[in-house]
Amino acid sequence: MIRKVRSHQTQNENLLFERSSPGKKGYQLPPLDVPGVDPAAALGATNVRREITDFPEVSEVEIIRHFTRLSTWNYAIDLGMYPLGSCTMKYNPRLNEHVARIAGLAQAHPYQPEELAQGAMRVQVQLEQYLAEITGMDGVTLQPAAGAHGEQTGILLIRAYLESQGDARKKVLIPDSAHGTNPATAAIAGYEVEEIASNSEGMIDLEALERAVDDSVAALMVTNPNTVGIFERDIAKAAQILHAKGAQLYMDGANMNALVGIARPGDFGVDVMHLNLHKTFSTPHGGGGPGAGPVAVKSHLVPHLPIPRITESGGRLSYQYDLPQSIGRVRAFYGNFGVLLRALAYILAHGGDGLRNATIDAVMNANYIRKGIEDRYELPYKAPSMHECVFSDHKQTKAGVKTGDIAKRLIDYGFHPYTVSFPMIVHGALMIEPTETESKQELDLFIDALRSIADEVENDPELVKTAPHSTRTKRVNETLAARRPILRWQPPAEEKQAAD
Amino acid sequence: MLAALGMGSAEELFSHLPADVKLGRPLNIPAGQSEYEIIEYFDKLAAENANGYASFLGAGVYRHFRPVVIDPLATRGEFLTAYTPYQAEISQGVLTTIFEFQTMIAQLTGMDVANASMYDGSTAVPEAGMMAVRITRRDKLLVAKTLHPEYREVLATYGRHQTLPVDTVEYDPESGQLDLEDLEAKLDDETAAVIVQSPNFFGVIDKTREAAEIAHRHGALLVLIFTEAASLGLLEPTYEADIVAGEMQSFAHPPSYGGPFVGVLATKEKNIRQMPGRLVGETLDEEGNRAFCLTLSTREQHIRRAKATSNICTNQALIALMATIYMSVFGKQGLRELAEQNLSKAHYLAEQIGTNGGRLAFNAPFFNEFVVRTNGAGAAAVNRHALDDKIIGGLELGRFYPELEDALLVCATEVNKRDEMDRYATKFSG
Numbered sequence: 001m002i003r004k005v006r007s008h009q010t011q012n013e014n015l016l017f018e019r020s021s022p023g024k025k026g027y028q029l030p031p032l033d034v035p036g037v038d039p040a041a042a043l044g045a046t047n048v049r050r051e052i053t054d055f056p057e058v059s060e061v062e063i064i065r066h067f068t069r070l071s072t073w074n075y076a077i078d079l080g081m082y083p084l085g086s087c088t089m090k091y092n093p094r095l096n097e098h099v100a101r102i103a104g105l106a107q108a109h110p111y112q113p114e115e116l117a118q119g120a121m122r123v124q125v126q127l128e129q130y131l132a133e134i135t136g137m138d139g140v141t142l143q144p145a146a147g148a149h150g151e152q153t154g155i156l157l158i159r160a161y162l163e164s165q166g167d168a169r170k171k172v173l174i175p176d177s178a179h180g181t182n183p184a185t186a187a188i189a190g191y192e193v194e195e196i197a198s199n200s201e202g203m204i205d206l207e208a209l210e211r212a213v214d215d216s217v218a219a220l221m222v223t224n225p226n227t228v229g230i231f232e233r234d235i236a237k238a239a240q241i242l243h244a245k246g247a248q249l250y251m252d253g254a255n256m257n258a259l260v261g262i263a264r265p266g267d268f269g270v271d272v273m274h275l276n277l278h279k280t281f282s283t284p285h286g287g288g289g290p291g292a293g294p295v296a297v298k299s300h301l302v303p304h305l306p307i308p309r310i311t312e313s314g315g316r317l318s319y320q321y322d323l324p325q326s327i328g329r330v331r332a333f334y335g336n337f338g339v340l341l342r343a344l345a346y347i348l349a350h351g352g353d354g355l356r357n358a359t360i361d362a363v364m365n366a367n368y369i370r371k372g373i374e375d376r377y378e379l380p381y382k383a384p385s386m387h388e389c390v391f392s393d394h395k396q397t398k399a400g401v402k403t404g405d406i407a408k409r410l411i412d413y414g415f416h417p418y419t420v421s422f423p424m425i426v427h428g429a430l431m432i433e434p435t436e437t438e439s440k441q442e443l444d445l446f447i448d449a450l451r452s453i454a455d456e457v458e459n460d461p462e463l464v465k466t467a468p469h470s471t472r473t474k475r476v477n478e479t480l481a482a483r484r485p486i487l488r489w490q491p492p493a494e495e496k497q498a499a500d
Numbered sequence: 501m502l503a504a505l506g507m508g509s510a511e512e513l514f515s516h517l518p519a520d521v522k523l524g525r526p527l528n529i530p531a532g533q534s535e536y537e538i539i540e541y542f543d544k545l546a547a548e549n550a551n552g553y554a555s556f557l558g559a560g561v562y563r564h565f566r567p568v569v570i571d572p573l574a575t576r577g578e579f580l581t582a583y584t585p586y587q588a589e590i591s592q593g594v595l596t597t598i599f600e601f602q603t604m605i606a607q608l609t610g611m612d613v614a615n616a617s618m619y620d621g622s623t624a625v626p627e628a629g630m631m632a633v634r635i636t637r638r639d640k641l642l643v644a645k646t647l648h649p650e651y652r653e654v655l656a657t658y659g660r661h662q663t664l665p666v667d668t669v670e671y672d673p674e675s676g677q678l679d680l681e682d683l684e685a686k687l688d689d690e691t692a693a694v695i696v697q698s699p700n701f702f703g704v705i706d707k708t709r710e711a712a713e714i715a716h717r718h719g720a721l722l723v724l725i726f727t728e729a730a731s732l733g734l735l736e737p738t739y740e741a742d743i744v745a746g747e748m749q750s751f752a753h754p755p756s757y758g759g760p761f762v763g764v765l766a767t768k769e770k771n772i773r774q775m776p777g778r779l780v781g782e783t784l785d786e787e788g789n790r791a792f793c794l795t796l797s798t799r800e801q802h803i804r805r806a807k808a809t810s811n812i813c814t815n816q817a818l819i820a821l822m823a824t825i826y827m828s829v830f831g832k833q834g835l836r837e838l839a840e841q842n843l844s845k846a847h848y849l850a851e852q853i854g855t856n857g858g859r860l861a862f863n864a865p866f867f868n869e870f871v872v873r874t875n876g877a878g879a880a881a882v883n884r885h886a887l888d889d890k891i892i893g894g895l896e897l898g899r900f901y902p903e904l905e906d907a908l909l910v911c912a913t914e915v916n917k918r919d920e921m922d923r924y925a926t927k928f929s930g
Contacts, residue, residue: 016600016828027567027834032841033918034848039734042843043865047705049736055607055832063569063828067597067821071578074593078577084586092581095535100756101571102539104546109557110758111895112550113887119548120757133528145619145759146814148801159661184801184811188630190661193806231517261527262514268521278814286818287594288584288778289617290760306657328657332560332622332650333758341542348541351532360510367513368501384516408589417587422802440501468589474786476588481783481795485772487613488603 001452004080004445005414010472013069016056017489026060054491073472074287075416081442083369085388085419085431086179086227088257088279090362095349096283096342105341110333114318121310121317124334127344128294128310134355135253135273136266137296141305143335147254148181150274150293151221153306155189156327157272157297158219158248160304164325165246169218172250175204177227177423182252191218198425202228202381204238213245223252224265227423227431228381229366229388231258239269248272256280257435258363258387261356265296272297283342292339306330361436362387365443369432372447376454380426387435393428396454399461403428406453408475409467413449554920555892556849558869558911559701560621560648560727561758562750564838565915567829574822584778584814588793589785594817595792598780601824608729609744610737611766616778617820618763618812621727621747622651625695626658627776627810628745628765632693632721633664634774634809635742640690641666642720644678646700648727649900655695669694676704676862676871678711687718697725698738701900702909703846703869704862705735712740729823730842730913731867733835743767751830752823762819773799776810838914842868845912845921852925853910861907869911871897871904877930879908885927891920893927 039048058066075082082089100106108120128140144150155172162168172186175196183193196212199205204222213220220242224232232238239249251265251273257280259265265273277283278291285291297305307326308319350358363386370379370389378394393403407417407430419431434443456464468474502510514522533541555563574580578593585591585598598616605614618624629641641659643652645668652668659666667686670679678696687694694715698706712722724738726746738744749761767775773796781795801808830838846868850860853872861871872894874882883893894910901907912921 013596015596015603017603020831023833025831025833026569026829027831027838029565029834029837029841029914032844034844034921036840037844037847039840039843042847043705043735043867047736047865048734052607052733052832052835055604055835056828057831057833058828060569060829063825064573066828067573067579067825068576070593070596071573071576072593073591073596074578074582075587075590076578077581082581082583084583087583089581089583095538097575097580098539099542102542102546104549104551105542106754106756107563108549108757109555109563109755109892110561111557111559112553112555112892113883116550116553116887116892117757119545122545122548130529136523145623146812148811148813149619149623152811156657156661180800180802180805180808181811181813183806184804184808187806187808188658188662188811190663233516233518236518236521262523263517263521264523267523284580284818285583286816287579287582287591287597287821288817289814290619290762290816290819291814292760328660329650329653330623330657331620331654331759332648335758336760337757338753338760345538345542347529348533348538349535352527352529354532355527355529360513363513364501364505364510367505371505407587411587411590416590420586471589473589473592473789473791476785476791476793477783478588478793478795481781481793482798485779485796486782487599487772487779487795488606489599 002413007470010072011069013066015489016058016066017054019058019062019066020056022057024057024059026058026063080414081434081438081446082416083418083432083434084416085433086254088433088435090282090435091437092282092284093346093349096345099345100338100341118317123341123344125310125317127340130347131275131294131296134260135296136264138299139302139305140294140296142294142340143306143331144293144295145331145336146289146291147274147276147293148185149330150295151181151185151252152188153295153330154250154272154274155185157301157304158250159189160327161301162218170216172218173212173220175222177425178221178223179227179252179254182221201383202230202425203232204234206234206237209238210241213241213247215245217245217247219248219250221250221252223255225255225258225386228390229385230381230383231386236268254279255387258359260359262359266298272301277339277343281343282346283339290336290339292336358436365434365436365438368443369434369447373450376451377430388431388433390426391430392426393430396457397428399457401457401461401464403430405465405467406430409453409464410449411468412470415446415449550892553890553892556894556910556912556924557892559895559909561755562728562913563755563915564730564750564913566754567826569829570822570825573825574818579821585794588791592792595780597821597824598817599782599792601820602780604824604827605764605766608732609766610739611744612769613772614764614766615775616780617815618765618777619816620759620761620763622654624745624763624765625651625725626655628723628743629655629693629695631743631774631776632723635771636692636721638690638692639664641693641695642669642686642691643695644669644697646671646702647695647697647725648701675864676702677706677864680707680710680714683711683714687720689719691718691720693721693723695723695725699728699731699867702862702871703866704864705867708738709740712738728868730839733839734843748823751826752819760816760819762816762823774809777812778815841914845914845916846870849910849912849921852921853928856925856928857930858928868913869909871907871909873907874928877928879906882908882927886924889923891924893924
């Protein structure tokens with residue numbers, strides 16, 4: 001039975017371009033207080049455009065209705081549980097939004113004099129210090145704009161360090177359970193990728209690693225807990241194997257929500273890692289960004305961090321640019337400052353104990369879900385779960401139902417689906433990450449939903465295979481979109497002819 | 501809940517972790533604080549920044565008026581707290597706004613298609629460069645010295661590790677525009693793309709059409725970069741460009757000390773499959789209704805892994821949404837009027853500075869920022885005087901261009917008032 005939702009009306013809405021009519025306007029500008037300049041005279045007539053063809057013209061109330069209506073077509077954490085594995089969809093405190101909009105911070109220009117930017121610089125220093133404590137590392141750069149950008153920065157740091165030791169080396173090892181960004185990143189940083197098969201427990205195979213590591217290997221990129229939600233028990237031994245051959249250990253911090261306050265990568269042999277502030281530290285995901293991907297490193301990598309670095313002398317902060325061993329810049333200015341502010345607010349609100357408690361709740365919630373459905377869904381790896389649990393659709397495929405179908409049916413039950421078909425080492429994966437945000441009530445509803453869907457698969461598989469049934473948009477034809485890409489709006493053909 | 505798991509304490513959740521990896525002590529971070537205390541803390545930090553100053557800084561980050569409707573709409577929880585729209589059936593809101601964003605960027609830039617956004621303008625440059633490398637199967641880049649210096653630094657970081665040599669094209673010291681002879685001389689049959697910014701870092705409208713003609717003659721692409729989106733409302737697009745990439749901060753976000761902003765990348769239809777980043781496409785749902793979804797993802801890292809066109813996963817959807825709202829508020833007429841106001845303010849300021857002894861460094865047309873030589877007064881001294889009058893002056897260019905040690909890059913937008921422009925101009929009289 002579906003207990004969590006029932007249907008309500010949603011408004012239809014056209015595209016802005018279809019709402020547009022000539023002469024409508026939603027903007028106001030103050031009168032110009034200087035003499036007007038003729039564009040053609042100032043810029044040259046050939047440099048001035050006639051108009052922005054087909055650009056919309058709409059009124060303010062139409063804009064309000066347009067975006068409000070569209071917003072109601074979205075699912076979001078603010079509506080309910082969003083157990084997208086590896087994405088850490090936790091509650092985004094509105095306090096974060098408030099502090100990011102304080103005028104002296106939001107209006108600060110990156111080139112304003114340092115003596116008039118001490119507050120903005122202090123934010124960075126404070127956040128770097130907390131992130132170093134949380135990760136057990138020695139230095140942090142806040143410049144990378146997102147997780148994958150942090151990975152790239154981290155691998156470039158490793159390259160710069162190895163170069164300073166005489167040889168940048170050729171290969172990066174990546175477990176077959178890794179996020180797709182890992183191999184893509186290694187390739188962008190100029191490395192060959194060698195995949196390492198996981199062992200029967202879904203963990204790093206130490207023997208395979210031992211065989212693979214030689215002096216052509218720059219690093220191993222590992223996610224811990226890994227993408228199956230399992231803590232890599234032998235991580236410290238893996239680090240020893242790498243370090244013995246002069247290679248580095250990179251940790252993808254996507255799953256750091258399982259470790260904060262419990263274990264620190266710097267204490268188990270990691271040389272460099274990135275954090276996703278939009279995941280672990282609650283800055284919102286915003287429909288796909290902005291994120292921030294700070295990188296934390298051990299002391300031997302600190303000289304290579306991107307410029308500028310901040311130094312403190314006599315209580316005054318200043319930027320340091322003249323660092324010859326630095327990899328250079330990875331982004332203009334100082335990173336996604338507004339996202340950094342939000343993460344700092346989150347850390348201050350929680351404090352050390354609160355951060356640890358959040359981790360405990362996140363791990364407890366994942367294990368509670370695991371316990372609640374493990375008799376109905378196949379659990380391919382039995383090792384204890386951390387912040388997420390990964391099942392497969394093995395039992396359901398007998399009725400012709402796949403993980404993607406179960407995901408779509410979950411929508412009818414009022415939930416955002418889990419992560420579908422990832423990690424690749426689990427065939428037909430259901431990757432479920434509840435985060436600490438969810439109450440027992442919400443978790444019980446989720447467990448009931450998945451159990452009920454398991455019943456439906458046995459009794460009425462068509463119901464599941466044709467889901468969702470209750471959404472305003474039914475199953476979307478993705479094949480059609482890819483075969484005949486329409487990536488922008490165009491005026492209807494007859495209108496175009498009339499205009500010509 | 502612990503009881504349901506058969507556990508007596510929370511510690512048992514972690515009993516499988518080897519003892520030597522566990523922290524075994526509390527984090528050295530102070531106890532959690534209340535909302536009130538945290539706001540007070542950030543208010544105090546904000547007070548240590550500039551407050552109540554007029555400013556003439558631009559240089560890639562611009563101060564523009566943001567209509568009030570942007571934030572209430574963009575911070576609706578359904579937008580703010582959703583993620584990448586993998587599940588199209590319950591993500592039509594964000595998918596539709598991205599489709600509108602892609603359309604408006606294509607319209608503004610004169611390109612056929614645009615992607616769902618990039619991290620920012622600076623990182624869009626190497627992504628555009630690598631895209632050109634894939635398209636031409638050549639592996640050298642030529643970049644104008646008048647591309648934002650920090651963008652060039654980012655490109656150098658990316659290029660260094662991909663055996664992607666990047667050479668610089670000089671600017672003409674009279675006009676501040678691309679030195680076309682130097683461009684012609686440095687182009688060869690290994691050059692994948694010429695990367696040019698317009699308005700360039702000096703605020704000057706550059707010779708993009710001529711650069712495109714020369715690049716194409718040598719089989720290279722023209723990558724056009726912009727940092728000031730407000731210029732798009734007035735400037736004729738360079739239809740001859742192959743890739744247009746840039747920064748939409750002006751239409752989306754306050755300066756916010758440098759981020760988060762939103763980059764864009766647009767191109768011709770034939771290059772779609774070499775584009776980095778997310779793309780939203782139009783399709784139908786099972787009932788035949790129009791619907792949108794992420795598409796052409798076979799280019800991307802989660803499918804192609806090491807062979808992907810880019811490692812990008814996250815984009816800047818929320819900031820792109822802010823830009824979409826901004827652009828719909830201003831619309832066709834408003835973007836034009838806004839650009840004309842910027843043009844008029846900057847020309848007024850340039851004139852006032854001129855009458856006070858400053859001298860325009862370049863003679864080519866400019867949009868809303870310009871380089872001015874301080875004629876002996878010294879760039880730092882002018883700005884020091886200005887600070888005493890609660891004015892943050894233009895960027896001292898010596899830090900990026902030693903030959904322009906005495907020059908300032910000055911920007912005026914619609915938010916600069918006549919009175920503050922008059923006051924700043926007097927500081928140039930020495």
